[in-house]
Amino acid sequence: MTAKLSSTPVGSAAAKPLPGPDPKRPGEAVFRGLATGAGILILVILALVAGFLLIQGSPALFADPAKLASQAYGEFVGWVLPYVWGTVWAAILALVLAVPVAIGIALFISHYAPRRLAQPLGYLIDLLAAVPSVVFGLWGSLVLAPAVLPLYETLNTYLGFIPLFSGQVSGTGRTILTAAVVLATMVLPIITSLCREVFLQAPRLHEEAALALGATRWEMIKMAVLPFARPGMIAAVMLGLGRALGETMAVTMLLSGSRNITIELLTSQNPNTIAAVIAQNFAEAFGLKTNQLIAAGLVLFLITLGVNSIARWIVSRRAQYSGAN
Amino acid sequence: MSIKPFAVAALVTAAALAFTGCATNEAAPAGTGSSSGSQTLTGVGASSQKAAQEKWVADFQTKNSSITVNYSPDGSGAGRSAFIAGAAAFAGSDRPFKDEEMGAGKFAGCAADSNALDLPVYISPIAVVYNLDGVTDLSLDPATIAGIFAGKITKWNDPAIAATNPSAKLPDLAITAVHRGDDSGTTNNFTDTLNKLAPTVWTEKASDTYPAAFGGEAANGTSGVIQAVTGGSGTIGYADASAAGKLSKASIIVGGKPLQPTAEAAASILDHSKTIAGRDANDLAYSLDRTSEGVYPAVLVSYAIVCQTYKDPAVGTLVKNYVGYMASADGQKAAAEAAGSAPLSADLQAKVKAALDSVK
Numbered sequence: 179m180t181a182k183l184s185s186t187p188v189g190s191a192a193a194k195p196l197p198g199p200d201p202k203r204p205g206e207a208v209f210r211g212l213a214t215g216a217g218i219l220i221l222v223i224l225a226l227v228a229g230f231l232l233i234q235g236s237p238a239l240f241a242d243p244a245k246l247a248s249q250a251y252g253e254f255v256g257w258v259l260p261y262v263w264g265t266v267w268a269a270i271l272a273l274v275l276a277v278p279v280a281i282g283i284a285l286f287i288s289h290y291a292p293r294r295l296a297q298p299l300g301y302l303i304d305l306l307a308a309v310p311s312v313v314f315g316l317w318g319s320l321v322l323a324p325a326v327l328p329l330y331e332t333l334n335t336y337l338g339f340i341p342l343f344s345g346q347v348s349g350t351g352r353t354i355l356t357a358a359v360v361l362a363t364m365v366l367p368i369i370t371s372l373c374r375e376v377f378l379q380a381p382r383l384h385e386e387a388a389l390a391l392g393a394t395r396w397e398m399i400k401m402a403v404l405p406f407a408r409p410g411m412i413a414a415v416m417l418g419l420g421r422a423l424g425e426t427m428a429v430t431m432l433l434s435g436s437r438n439i440t441i442e443l444l445t446s447q448n449p450n451t452i453a454a455v456i457a458q459n460f461a462e463a464f465g466l467k468t469n470q471l472i473a474a475g476l477v478l479f480l481i482t483l484g485v486n487s488i489a490r491w492i493v494s495r496r497a498q499y500s501g502a503n
Numbered sequence: 504m505s506i507k508p509f510a511v512a513a514l515v516t517a518a519a520l521a522f523t524g525c526a527t528n529e530a531a532p533a534g535t536g537s538s539s540g541s542q543t544l545t546g547v548g549a550s551s552q553k554a555a556q557e558k559w560v561a562d563f564q565t566k567n568s569s570i571t572v573n574y575s576p577d578g579s580g581a582g583r584s585a586f587i588a589g590a591a592a593f594a595g596s597d598r599p600f601k602d603e604e605m606g607a608g609k610f611a612g613c614a615a616d617s618n619a620l621d622l623p624v625y626i627s628p629i630a631v632v633y634n635l636d637g638v639t640d641l642s643l644d645p646a647t648i649a650g651i652f653a654g655k656i657t658k659w660n661d662p663a664i665a666a667t668n669p670s671a672k673l674p675d676l677a678i679t680a681v682h683r684g685d686d687s688g689t690t691n692n693f694t695d696t697l698n699k700l701a702p703t704v705w706t707e708k709a710s711d712t713y714p715a716a717f718g719g720e721a722a723n724g725t726s727g728v729i730q731a732v733t734g735g736s737g738t739i740g741y742a743d744a745s746a747a748g749k750l751s752k753a754s755i756i757v758g759g760k761p762l763q764p765t766a767e768a769a770a771s772i773l774d775h776s777k778t779i780a781g782r783d784a785n786d787l788a789y790s791l792d793r794t795s796e797g798v799y800p801a802v803l804v805s806y807a808i809v810c811q812t813y814k815d816p817a818v819g820t821l822v823k824n825y826v827g828y829m830a831s832a833d834g835q836k837a838a839a840e841a842a843g844s845a846p847l848s849a850d851l852q853a854k855v856k857a858a859l860d861s862v863k
Binding site: 319320323324327346347348349350351352430431434435436437446447450458459461462463464465467 | 550657
């Protein structure tokens with residue numbers, strides 16, 4: 179009564195699958211080659227960019243401070259630190275302003291709005307992403323900055339005891355808070371469209387089950403949608419953060435930048451961002467100055483890489499909720 | 504099966520586009536002289552001369568259809584480096600070569616025993632622009648201007664400003680001083696003016712970078728400064744006079760007289776200044792004397808740097824013709840109309856012409 183367990187299925191003695199692509203179907207090999215090639219190409223491009231930044235930036239990274247002081251912008255770490263702070267600070271402010279609004283819009287489109295309103299609203303938000311950043315910079319400096327000036331003066335008069343709102347208010351409104359508002363507007367469509375897609379992927383059965391148990395709509399979203407969407411939301415926020423960290427033209431045209439490390443939001447002395455510093459000075463730079471600017475670009479590259487790595491790690495910790503179930 | 508031809512066509516198009524990127528980029532030679540056919544002249548340098556150079560190039564090429572002139576406004580520093588390396592036949596620079604940068608044989612495009620010559624070709628007055636409701640005429644003396652930009656004078660109704668403007672209604676409004684955030688020759692000449700005329704208040708020496716110690720609002724480029732001053736209230740800034748547009752320009756009080764940034768008041772600075780000592784008679788590198796009477800002090804003088812003797816005589820002839828046009832009465836008039844510069848005085852035009860006649 180012993181059953182002999184056979185490892186080969188019945189009738190397959192003559193039809194063992196081949197290990198490689200079937201020669202009768204060359205498209206298979208071509209497609210595999212193209213896909214692999216595209217993946218390798220991306221890695222190669224990334225490596226080339228990193229190599230360029232390292233090679234062109236290294237004369238400034240390894241020059242001695244006296245040479246940098248006379249021929250370039252001064253000792254590297256001390257010079258780049260205020261700009262690192264400015265980049266990170268402007269990005270954090272932009273996210274604080276953009277993320278709640280973006281998640282709200284995405285939830286509205288996916289769960290609250292009637293179907294006929296949801297689609298056009300989605301298109302309109304995506305249209306915001308199509309506006310060039312130069313246009314945002316012009317709008318910010320010509321329209322937004324003068325318009326928010328009275329608000330800044332009020333904040334400074336009545337809430338000036340809070341360090342964020344202290345200091346001498348700028349007479350033109352071109353401060354880091356204005357730049358953060360413009361950055362938030364640029365980052366909003368990215369976060370909204372990604373979050374919208376993730377919210378729409380929430381399992382219907384869980385939602386219906388929550389509603390059936392008597393949950394209100396908001397409780398249903400809290401229980402069934404948000405935990406499921408958390409890794410996707412984090413990915414969306416990180417994408418937006420990447421855009422905010424690297425945004426150049428809008429900040430260059432809009433921000434009154436200086437070399438101060440400060441948290442005051444309303445004054446003329448705002449920490450400049452790395453991208454804006456490179457854009458402002460590259461045209462007139464030469465020799466060691468160019469090397470120092472490219473080295474600053476390398477620092478920005480590393481910051482973005484670091485932030486994205488942290489995001490990937492957070493997402494991977496929650497992999498069981500990534501939507502495969 | 505219907506997708507296959509599309510896929511192949513798309514692949515071929517993509518490959519063709521990719522291969523167009525394989526063209527090698529060769530640096531253009533500084534100048535090619537040939538007895539027949541077209542000749543090219545390359546200049547690199549100051550972006551302050553950009554608008555004027557565009558007009559000069561257009562006019563010159565119209566008159567001499569076989570010659571092509573290329574001017575890249577990459578910046579004064581890049582221009583000087585390109586000239587030293589021989590990649591440019593002439594350089595546009597917001598300052599002449601320093602004594603330690605001069606010397607026979609240091610310039611690759613020049614003959615081994617040839618030095619360089621600095622010739623002033625572009626004068627641009629720097630205006631102090633401001634935006635204050637109800638005040639259309641403002642006269643400020645250099646110490647007050649230095650105090651405003653250094654952050655010492657913070658309100659418009661400060662006694663120092665009221666003293667020189669008795670009839671103006673100055674409000675109790677904070678002053679926002681706007682400066683250039685990027686390196687620029689305009690900043691260099693403005694800080695030099697304040698340092699020479701008010702050294703006790705403006706303690707920093709002239710530099711392309713606005714001194715960080717003095718604070719104020721930063722804007723990017725001349726247009727950025729004008730935008731910032733226009734968009735704010737109670738703002739004051741410095742920029743090329745030709746770019747000021749509708750903004751009011753303050754008069755600077757020199758020797759008791761308020762002077763507006765006009766072409767005549769600006770161009771006269773070179774007639775009152777001396778050339779740097781110890782140089783060749785044809786080297787017109789001026790050490791600007793901003794303290795003379797009747798002279799508007801905040802002026803940017805931009806030079807064309809050429810060789811005394813070129814390695815290639817054909818290039819020398821091209822340079823003589825082109826820079827000669829730049830410094831001629833017609834050329835200066837054209838630049839004044841196109842770029843708002845101050846034309847060189849007749850005296851100076853003659854000196855530059857004599858210097859160019861000596862170029863081989």
